[in-house]
Amino acid sequence: MTATPILEIHNLGVRFGGLQAVDAFHYVLQEGDLGGIIGPNGAGKTTIFNMLTGIYPPTTGEIFFRGKNIVGAPIHDFTRYGIARTFQNIRLFKELSALENIRIARHMSVNYGLFSALFRRPSVQRRESELEEECMSLLDRLSLAQYAHHKASSLPYGVQRRLELARALATSPGLLLLDEPAAGMNPQEVDQLSKTILWIRDEFRVTILLIEHHMQLVMNICDHITVVNFGKLIAEGKPEEIRVNAAVIEAYLGKGGKF
Amino acid sequence: MSGSGTGVNIDIFHKLKREARRCSPLIGLAVFYLAVTYLREARYLKAYYIQVLMFGLINCMVTMGLNLINGVTGQFSIGQAGFVAVGAYSSAAVTTLLFRFNALPSIVRPLVFLLSILVAGIAAGVFGYLIGRPSLRVKGDYLAIVTLGFGEIIRAIIRLIPQVGGPRGFSGIPRYVNLAWILIFFALTIWFLRNYIYSAYGRACISCREDDLAAETMGINTTTYKVQAFIIGAVTAGVAGALLAHLLGYLHPDQFSYIRSTDFLVYLYAGGAGTISGAVVGAMALTIVPEMLRFLSGWRLVIYGLVLVLMMLYRPHGISNGKEFSFLVPRLAPKKTEEVQEG
Numbered sequence: 375m376t377a378t379p380i381l382e383i384h385n386l387g388v389r390f391g392g393l394q395a396v397d398a399f400h401y402v403l404q405e406g407d408l409g410g411i412i413g414p415n416g417a418g419k420t421t422i423f424n425m426l427t428g429i430y431p432p433t434t435g436e437i438f439f440r441g442k443n444i445v446g447a448p449i450h451d452f453t454r455y456g457i458a459r460t461f462q463n464i465r466l467f468k469e470l471s472a473l474e475n476i477r478i479a480r481h482m483s484v485n486y487g488l489f490s491a492l493f494r495r496p497s498v499q500r501r502e503s504e505l506e507e508e509c510m511s512l513l514d515r516l517s518l519a520q521y522a523h524h525k526a527s528s529l530p531y532g533v534q535r536r537l538e539l540a541r542a543l544a545t546s547p548g549l550l551l552l553d554e555p556a557a558g559m560n561p562q563e564v565d566q567l568s569k570t571i572l573w574i575r576d577e578f579r580v581t582i583l584l585i586e587h588h589m590q591l592v593m594n595i596c597d598h599i600t601v602v603n604f605g606k607l608i609a610e611g612k613p614e615e616i617r618v619n620a621a622v623i624e625a626y627l628g629k630g631g632k633f
Numbered sequence: 634m635s636g637s638g639t640g641v642n643i644d645i646f647h648k649l650k651r652e653a654r655r656c657s658p659l660i661g662l663a664v665f666y667l668a669v670t671y672l673r674e675a676r677y678l679k680a681y682y683i684q685v686l687m688f689g690l691i692n693c694m695v696t697m698g699l700n701l702i703n704g705v706t707g708q709f710s711i712g713q714a715g716f717v718a719v720g721a722y723s724s725a726a727v728t729t730l731l732f733r734f735n736a737l738p739s740i741v742r743p744l745v746f747l748l749s750i751l752v753a754g755i756a757a758g759v760f761g762y763l764i765g766r767p768s769l770r771v772k773g774d775y776l777a778i779v780t781l782g783f784g785e786i787i788r789a790i791i792r793l794i795p796q797v798g799g800p801r802g803f804s805g806i807p808r809y810v811n812l813a814w815i816l817i818f819f820a821l822t823i824w825f826l827r828n829y830i831y832s833a834y835g836r837a838c839i840s841c842r843e844d845d846l847a848a849e850t851m852g853i854n855t856t857t858y859k860v861q862a863f864i865i866g867a868v869t870a871g872v873a874g875a876l877l878a879h880l881l882g883y884l885h886p887d888q889f890s891y892i893r894s895t896d897f898l899v900y901l902y903a904g905g906a907g908t909i910s911g912a913v914v915g916a917m918a919l920t921i922v923p924e925m926l927r928f929l930s931g932w933r934l935v936i937y938g939l940v941l942v943l944m945m946l947y948r949p950h951g952i953s954n955g956k957e958f959s960f961l962v963p964r965l966a967p968k969k970t971e972e973v974q975e976g
Contacts, residue, residue: 429846448849449846449849450849450850450852450853450854450855452850453849453850453852458850465844465846466844466847467840467843467847468844470839470843474839478837478840478848479851481833481840481853482851486832488834491828491829491833491834492828493828494963499963502963502965506965545851545852
């Protein structure tokens with residue numbers, strides 16, 4: 375029995391002038407999996423994410439999401455298909471409240487037309503009330519309800535990260551891409567984050583793909599790990615296989631290194 | 634959802650209260666109109682003051698349109714006077730060239746006038762699309778220059794059309810507009826723009842302002858909303874232009890130069906970009922203040938400039954400071970207390 379994988383990447387490559395940032399990248403992610411991509415700085419991890427969300431058009435290759443090739447679609451369509459992401463350097467709507475951030479992310483669930491909006495028909499009123507409840511309930515599930523009316527930029531760093539996660543979840547994604555979710559966190563916060571990520575996968579039934587530097591986090595929670603360096607895939611496997619993989623150790627620590 | 638007798642009563646009471654709240658701005662406007670008319674009849678108010686008031690209201694409308702483009706959607710357009718020109722000239726063409734307004738029986742005059750406003754709105758909207766669409770390839774300062782250029786093109790084209798007077802100006806436009814007409818359209822503008830801004834559409838525009846890329850990754854087609862903002866902002870300016878044409882009775886291309894566009898920008902940023910209240914307060918205050926300073930003759934513009942400088946220093950977010958008058962913010966239906974909260 376072979377179900378269509380939620381994400382399938384064939385021969386993906388992108389070239390920026392003279393730099394082959396990503397080259398012949400293959401990847402398969404099954405529904406419900408928690409995949410991790412690791413690699414040294416500048417290995418092309420974020421570039422892969424940018425191609426998976428339509429920000430960079432790839433030079434070669436295909437991206438199949440639920441069996442459909444989505445290369446070439448505009449960024450917002452990637453989100454419509456069901457891919458959501460967070461950013462390495464948080465990109466919240468800083469001047470808006472946490473609640474507004476979530477409300478904007480629920481945009482695709484709005485079903486009234488422009489003319490109804492202009493005349494503020496009762497259907498608008500109704501949908502807006504529902505929307506407010508949906509957003510508050512989502513904030514509540516991620517224990518962010520107390521910050522609902524705080525300006526995003528005024529929130530503590532860890533809370534901003536969580537809010538960005540909540541905002542990505544608000545688009546009701548099938549695949550959630552996390553770009554260095556543990557960046558700038560202390561060990562306790564990373565521990566907490568591991569739990570949160572696993573909880574999100576089960577609670578929201580999303581497939582998760584994450585990029586991370588933080589080895590421990592990746593090793594602890596990912597079902598399988600892909601290692602890239604200089605835009606190329608160098609290893610793939612379960613955490614315990616990656617831990618002892620010679621090519622990986624070399625990429626990270628140089629020859630003769632040991633984790 | 635079963636309500637006891639008292640529950641129903643409370644429901645009706647709340648409903649009435651909500652209706653009263655909903656209508657209060659309208660009632661306020663009607664009272665304002667009656668008060669001004671009374672004072673005018675009683676000769677407390679000179680016709681000149683009412684003229685200033687009418688210009689102020691028209692400026693408010695234009696600035697509210699600009700607010701949608703610049704303040705809400707975060708695009709930097711400085712061609713707003715161009716849209717006003719399109720509206721003014723096209724509506725004047727309807728009432729002057731298409732119909733002989735003054736020869737019409739007085740019953741059809743309002744209809745023809747409304748038609749001319751419709752034409753003005755559509756024409757300005759088309760120009761808004763034409764300018765908004767290609768302009769989206771550029772951002773920030775570059776967009777400003779493109780819109781400036783488009784505004785000037787509109788003015789240059791008007792000069793080339795002899796039917797509307799070309800460089801001599803367009804005269805003989807029926808002076809049909811009075812305070813009542815202007816107040817009606819002023820109220821409609823506020824109502825429509827408020828409904829737009831406080832809907833998902835307005836939120837999408839705000840997200841374009843806050844962070845384009847993040848907005849796209851929320852599934853928002855930012856191009857659509859930027860163009861939409863341009864079109865709605867232009868339509869607003871066009872309708873205001875139609876009122877202006879029929880208030881003045883005479884139009885000249887130089888009335889719509891980029892200096893005029895800058896005026897609208899100043900109104901907006903002095904009042905507070907991003908809020909309807911800011912646009913209205915800014916445009917009204919900065920239309921009235923220079924008139925009040927007329928007794929200073931030459932020093933008038935110096936003081937006006939000084940006021941602007943001081944305001945930007947001590948109140949950089951404008952008079953409204955990012956706050957909206959509460960009656961402009963639509964309220965959501967009250968929460969039903971019986972409903973069980975989902976965890």
